[in-house]
Amino acid sequence: MDPRQLRIFNALYDTGSITGASDIERCAPSVVAHHLANLEHRLGMALFERSRRGVVPTAAGQKFHLHAVSILRAIDSAESDMRDTADHLSGRIVLGLAFSAVTAFGVALMRRVAEEHPDLQLEMAESVSGATIDALLAADTDLAVAFNPPRDSRLSLQPLLEEDMICIGRHDIIGEAGKPITLDEFLSRRFVLPRRGPRGRPMADDVDVQKRLEHHASMFSQNVTAAVMYVNSGLGLGLGTQANLHYGAYAPGVVGRPIADRTITRTMHLCLRNDAPVSRAMAYMRETILTCVSAEIALGRWPCRSAI
Known part of the structure; x- marks a missing residue:
């Protein structure tokens, strides 16, 4: 296989159609089809399923895409690195x-x-x-x-x-700014937590604390903007840091309270x-x-x- 085949494969993967891939690669649709056929023949497996709506990657195609992206990025990096001073x-x-x-x-x-x-x-x-x-x-x-x-x-x-996590919320629902809050009191409130699972890293190193946070959370989010909006709108509290407040990640009127009885660090x-x-x-x-x-x-x- 050669880089041209890999680029055409990636274009097919991204666009889902031979026409779309030919537009990106600036070649005729027949050229795209030819390179795909050669690549599938070389690998001995189908990389896409054809339909009237276009092409859909097979399980093998999804797996091969990870390799193709890595190979092409390595090629691009090597070319620029050799030119660079x-x-x-x-x-x-x-x-x-x-x-x-x-x-x-x-x-x-x-x-x-x-x-x-x-x-x-x-x-x-x-x-x-x-x-x-x-x-x-x-x-x-x-x-x-x-x-x-x-x-x-x-x-x-x-x-x-390393920084300590604090309770963050709008002034009218969090209570007195700067006044320590216990973990139990925080858990009794409505709060948002970064999404658990493979895309979410634990908020707390302490496994027990992490389990309690996940059990009591009112909302999970793998989108930081959504979590910030949740806090800014007064729907509940969140866990953040003093740096988040300093750099203006939250709206005016959002303040913080340290957690008194547990240190949650990241x-x-x-x-x-x-x-x-x-x-x-x-x-x-x-x-x-x-x-x-x-x-x-x-x-x-x-x-x-x-x-x-």
Whole structure:
């Protein structure tokens, strides 16, 4: 197989039609069909099911897509890395970021990249940490910044900072701002929790606390914006950090209360795949992230305990 076959396969996977793939690859539909037939013959299995509406990936096609994406990203990275020098970076970097990371240093990161290496394409994918790690393992992103990532032999994890979770809510329902609240009192209120399951990382390291949070939650969300809207609208409380309040993640009038009898912490990590070659662009992005996080901590804008 060759890169052209893989790109045509990905175009088919993304568009669901031979016509759509031919438009993306700028070739005739017959060329798309020819390359697909050759690829399926080489692999000895059908990658798509044909229908009047287009093509649908088979189980084998879904599995092969993970490999195709990883191979093509490696090819693109290799080509740009060979062209790059220390003073000039090009190509494309996809960075997966937890919501808190975007609000804290997203602008500073974008500004540095634009000023220092304008030919480097930066794509930022924001999501809950569980989905961010899934995307990294699937090779959809090059690097990730996530909270409480799993201990996985496929990942290289560098701790950046640790911060305490607090109760967050609108002033009219949370009570006196800054006044400690017990975990039992928090659990008795309506609150939103990041979605449990494979896409959600545990909010608490303590298994018992995590189980209690999941049992009492009124709403689960794997969309951070939805969780913020839940709190902003006064539907209930949430768990967040002082940094979330400082960086304006919530609406005016949303305040915090520390949890008095249990310390719920989370640790932010810079995450890379162990099997991914480190290009000049990736090395630069890693150092730039460390610089941006360190600056926010040193300036006192990010209340936390530094791990850098």
